[in-house]
Amino acid sequence: MENSRIQILRDELYKLKLNGMIVTTKENIFYLTEIDIDGYLILSLSESIFLCLDKDVKKANEMLNIYSGVSVLSLEKSQNILENMFSENDCIAVEADSMTLKEFDNVKKIFKTNFKITDKIIEKIREVKDTFEIEKIKYICLEISKILEKVKYMLKPHVSEIEIRNEIIKRMNEKDIYPEEVRVTSGENTADISSKGSFRKLFKNDIVNIDIVGKKDKYFGEIGRTFFIGDEYKKEAYLNYEKIYKVYDNAIKILKKYNNASEIFKSLKNDLENINWNLNYYTVRSIGLTRKDEPFFECGNYENIKKGMVLTIEPQIYFDGNYGILLKDTIVITDANYIYLTDFGNQELENIILN
Numbered sequence: 220m221e222n223s224r225i226q227i228l229r230d231e232l233y234k235l236k237l238n239g240m241i242v243t244t245k246e247n248i249f250y251l252t253e254i255d256i257d258g259y260l261i262l263s264l265s266e267s268i269f270l271c272l273d274k275d276v277k278k279a280n281e282m283l284n285i286y287s288g289v290s291v292l293s294l295e296k297s298q299n300i301l302e303n304m305f306s307e308n309d310c311i312a313v314e315a316d317s318m319t320l321k322e323f324d325n326v327k328k329i330f331k332t333n334f335k336i337t338d339k340i341i342e343k344i345r346e347v348k349d350t351f352e353i354e355k356i357k358y359i360c361l362e363i364s365k366i367l368e369k370v371k372y373m374l375k376p377h378v379s380e381i382e383i384r385n386e387i388i389k390r391m392n393e394k395d396i397y398p399e400e401v402r403v404t405s406g407e408n409t410a411d412i413s414s415k416g417s418f419r420k421l422f423k424n425d426i427v428n429i430d431i432v433g434k435k436d437k438y439f440g441e442i443g444r445t446f447f448i449g450d451e452y453k454k455e456a457y458l459n460y461e462k463i464y465k466v467y468d469n470a471i472k473i474l475k476k477y478n479n480a481s482e483i484f485k486s487l488k489n490d491l492e493n494i495n496w497n498l499n500y501y502t503v504r505s506i507g508l509t510r511k512d513e514p515f516f517e518c519g520n521y522e523n524i525k526k527g528m529v530l531t532i533e534p535q536i537y538f539d540g541n542y543g544i545l546l547k548d549t550i551v552i553t554d555a556n557y558i559y560l561t562d563f564g565n566q567e568l569e570n571i572i573l574n
Contacts, residue, residue, distance in 0.1 A: 224251050225267055225288065227344055232264070237335065238309035239263040241326060243317040246508040247341040249437055252289050254282045259294075259326075263304055270294045270301075298329060305332040312337040342513045347527035352438065352507065353551055353560075356529055359396055359433045359440030360549045360560035366390045367429060367442055367563060374446055374573055376423045380405055383429070384416035391433055399439065399510075400432040409445075409543040412535075424449040426456055426542050432510065439506050441531050442561045443547030447572045459536060460544050461568055466490045466534040467546045470502055474530075474557060479523050484516040491534070504531045506549065528552045529560070 228251065232240055242248055242260035248269070249255055256279050258271030271279050273293040280291045292300065305311060310333045318326070327334070348356070366387055373383050384403040391398045403416040409428045421427060430443035445460060466487065473486050480503075487502040505512040506529055514522035533547035549560040564570060 224344070224349075225262065228341060229262065229264055231340060231344065232262075232312060235312070235337075235340075236310070237312045237337075238332075239305060240312040240314075240337075240340070241330075242314060242341065243322075244314055244341070246437075247314070247345075250341065250345055250508060252283065252287060254279050254289075254291075255437070256282070260289075261301070261304065266290070266304065268292055268297075268301075268304070270297065301329050302331070305330055307332055309333065310335050312340065314341075315339075339513060345507060346505065346513045346522075347525050348507055348529050348551070349527070353527070353529065355436055355438045356440050356507070356549065356551075357560045359435050359438065360442065361562055362394045362396055363391065363431045363433045363440060363442050364562045366394075367431060367444065370429070371446065371573065374421060374427050374448055376425075376448070377420050379418050379420045380408065380416040381418055383427075387429070387431060391431075396433040396435045398432075399434040400430065402428065402430040404428045404543070407540060407542065410537050410539055410541050412537055412543065421448060424451040426452050426544075428543060428545055430545060430547065437508055439508075439510050440560065441506065441510075441533075441547055441549050442563060443533060443545045444563065444566075444571060445544045445546065449574060450572050453542070456542055456544065457568060460571075463534050463536055463544050463546055464566060464568065466502070467532055467566065470532045470534065471550075471557065474503075474524060474552065480514045480516045480520045483524070484520075487534070491536075502532070502534050504533065505529065506531055524552060526552050526554055 240262045248260045254269055256271050256275050258269055261268045267289045269279055269289050269291045273295050276291050276293050283289055313334050313336050315336050315338045370383055370386055380403045384401050387401050388398045404414050405419055405421050405425055405427045408414050408419055409426055425448045427446045432441045469490055470487055473483055483503060503516045505514055514520055529551050531547055531549050535545040537543035546566055550557045551560055
């Protein structure tokens with residue numbers, strides 16, 4: 220697995236007429252090697268060396284499998300080996316904004332060669348997830364979907380937001396999934412996007428938002444839902460939920476209709492603005508080793524949607540001091556269309572009203 224990812228990067232460097240690369244971003248080092256330690260990954264067109272502090276060498280070696288093709292060396296003891304890795308005529312890629320000036324000066328002292336600052340070479344490769352990555356994300360998504368299904372039955376009058384949140388976190392810990400973010404809000408608290416949960420107790424005819432972000436083995440999975448307790452909450456909220464469901468449904472449909480991130484962003488932005496909502500959040504987002512992987516869904520980004528991209532579909536609306544509505548699922552793009560990685564059944568209004 221690691222060899223194939225490094226080889227894909229080497230092929231890309233060769234196309235760019237680069238003789239190697241110094242990788243310092245933690246997510247990129249982990250993606251290429253599964254090493255989760257601070258250090259430098261030095262790649263030539265034939266060698267792969269991970270440099271770390273002497274005290275971390277053993278730990279880094281334990282993280283590698285026997286097929287990785289990566290050698291772990293002590294930063295303090297390897298200068299002679301490193302000095303001969305590149306020639307004076309070589310040109311080496313360095314990740315933009317990944318090192319301080321002092322760190323870059325130290326690198327230049329070790330490698331007496333030419334450097335080229337590059338932008339997002341590895342991040343572009345990471346856009347498309349391989350089977351191994353998709354399975355990791357799918358596991359998280361299925362487990363947090365099951366947890367959401369179970370805690371749904373706690374949504375009754377007199378139960379507090381914090382009780383529900385604590386139950387979600389407890390169940391995530393039981394599955395060895397880190398609760399990166401768990402938001403449980405109700406009533407007017409649903410209008411506060413920064414709120415994670417309070418001691419407010421639920422009422423009959425109330426609104427509840429649950430937003431769960433899980434992390435395991437460095438990968439993320441997400442799901443979110445609005446629920447109504449009873450069918451006599453504010454009438455406009457039910458109407459607005461139906462509107463946001465239409466935005467959600469349209470987001471799913473246009474992933475194949477429009478083939479680049481900018482067109483998708485503009486289409487969904489128009490959907491929201493046509494309804495005259497005062498605030499909208501992400502509608503589509505790419506996730507993986509971060510919660511905002513490439514490609515970014517924004518105007519001017521003409522990156523094509525590709526098979527293997529993992530996306531969250533998450534239209535949201537917040538009326539200050541009143542209420543908020545969210546609907547979020549994680550999907551993977553396929554040859555034909557897409558597959559849900561989360562599994563929480565039908566999202567239509569009648570299925571999220573709890574009596």
